[in-house]
Amino acid sequence: MSANSRLTVAVHVLTWMALARGRGRELVTSDQIATSVNTNPVVIRRTLGQLRAAGLVAVQHGTGAGWRLARAPEELTLLQVHDAVERDQPLFGLHANTPNLDCPVGRGIRPALTQVYDQVADSMKRELARTSIADVLRATLAA
Amino acid sequence: MSANSRLTVAVHVLTWMALARGRGRELVTSDQIATSVNTNPVVIRRTLGQLRAAGLVAVQHGTGAGWRLARAPEELTLLQVHDAVERDQPLFGLHANTPNLDCPVGRGIRPALTQVYDQVADSMKRELARTSIADVLRATLAA
DNA sequence: ACTGGTTGTAACTGAATCTGTTACATCGGA
DNA sequence: TCCGATGTAACAGATTCAGTTACAACCAGT
Secondary structure, eight states: OOOOSHHHHHHHHHHHHHHHHHTTOOOBOHHHHHHHHTSOHHHHHHHHHHHHHTTSEEEEOSTTOEEEESSOGGGOBHHHHHHHHSTTOOSSOOOSSOOOTTSHHHHHHHHHHHHHHHHHHHHHHHHHTTOBHHHHHHHHHHO | OOOOSHHHHHHHHHHHHHHHHHTTOOOBOHHHHHHHHTSOHHHHHHHHHHHHHTTSEEEEOSTTOEEEESSOGGGOBHHHHHHHHSTTOOSSOOOSSOOOTTSHHHHHHHHHHHHHHHHHHHHHHHHHTTOBHHHHHHHHHHO
C-alpha cells in the first residue's frame, strides 16, 4: 500500500507552529495551519488531538482559542510525533489469515517474524529520534 | 493503516522452500506453499512472480513444473525480499495534496522530509539486511 | 447572560488498497 | 496429444484514507 501521510501532516503542523512561535505568534488556529497544509481544518484538528493526547501541544478554548506547542521545538523529536500519530501500527503486517499450524513453518514463523520486525521497528525509531522539529524547520527554511 | 502482509507472505514462502530443500524436495508448487500459508495459490504465484523478477527464485514450466530457490537460504536476506515485494513503496507518505507553496513551510517541508525519511528507510533496510531466510528458518523451527 | 469564534467529534463519501477468487490461456515433459 | 502446473487479467468484499458537513461544547469579552 502507499503509506499514509499522518506523520507528514503532523510534522508539518508542528513545524508551522514552531515558525509562528519564532515570529511571536504562539497561539494559532486549525484554520491557519490548514491553509499551509492545504487541507480541511478538521483534518488538522484530528491530528492536533492526537498530538495533544501525547502531550506535544496544548489547546485553549473559548474566545481567542487556539493551539500552542507544549515544548520547545528542540525538544520535539520525530519519534514522539510518530508514536503520537501511528499508535500501535505495526511496521509490517503478519498473515491476514492464521497460517497452517499443522506445518512447522506455519506454526513457528509468526513469533520468529515478530522478533525480527520488532528489531527493525526499533532501528527505525532510533533514527526518528535523531531529528527534532527544530531540525526540520531549519532544513525547511534552508530549502 | 494497518500494514500489508506482502513481506510476511514472501518470507513465509521462502522459508517453507528452504525447509523443503533441506528435506531433499527442491522443486515445489504454489499449491503446496499455499497450504502452509493458508491462502489461495494465486496469491502465492503473485508473490513468487515478484521474487522471480528479483532473481530470488526460479520457475520450471511444463510437466513436473514448480519453483526452486535461486540461492542458498543463507544468501537470501530480508532486505532482498523487501525490495522484491515492496518496490518503490515509501515508508512514510508525503502530503496527499501539494501543500501551500506561498508558505515557507509548505514550500520547503517536502524536500526536508524526504531527506529525513530516506535516512530512516536506510536504517530500516540495514536492519533487514542483517537477517537471512536461514536465520528465519532456524528461529521458526526453534519456536 | 449573551455573543461569536474556535474546538471536539460523529457521520458520511469517494478513492485507493489489499486479499482472495474465478477464469482461462500458456507452457512443456511424458 | 495429454495434463498438471504456471501466468495473468478481472472482479469482489473489506478496510483504510483524506476530505467534508454538521453540530454541540467551550469560554473570553462585552
